[in-house]
Amino acid sequence: MRTIVIYWLLLTTLLPTFSQWGIIAHYQLNKAYIARVLCQNRDKPQLHCDGQCYLAKQLKARQDKQDKETTERVQSTPVLHLFCQPHVPFLFRPTWVSLVLANFFSYHLASPVACVTSLFRPPKR
Template structure:
């Protein structure tokens, strides 16, 4: 049961890409009938069309139909807006340090001096 469902879904997925091949297979299977009855150039045997005009028209019609469906599908997609414009323009007004630190308590640490004698010495050559 799972295998049958898998093949049906696979066939449905691949059908649009296989569709032109079906038309070509139909043409080769019925080449004599197409050349004798459906060909536009059946009155002109010197052209050796053999129904290729019919095949070209069918493939072109199929491609146009697929393009039209794709265009309609793309046009009907919902638009997802990821960004929006800010309705109020941003203005930058510099503030003074005193106004920024007015309500903030300031913590003072005892001063610490690192021993510079061992850290900054020229290399010994």
């Protein structure tokens, strides 16, 4: 049972990789029908298209679908910030104003280590 699950997960993981090969295999198996019915250039036998236009269109459609799915997946992925940066505004003051205000205000710059230690604590016994 375990090997069946492993093979199933492997197959479902690798299936999008083999989708282009599936399109090519379908083309090779049905080449005569595609050249006779689905080819855009079936009225021009001198081009020797033999349904390659249909194959190119199918491969391009599959690639566009994969690109769209990838773009949607990337845009919907949440962003997780794993760092903490203190917000320190830059204030420009002339020197005589900062001398007067130095007695009234003080700034405490939090270190990034304080942010991390507040998140991660050892277990309590």
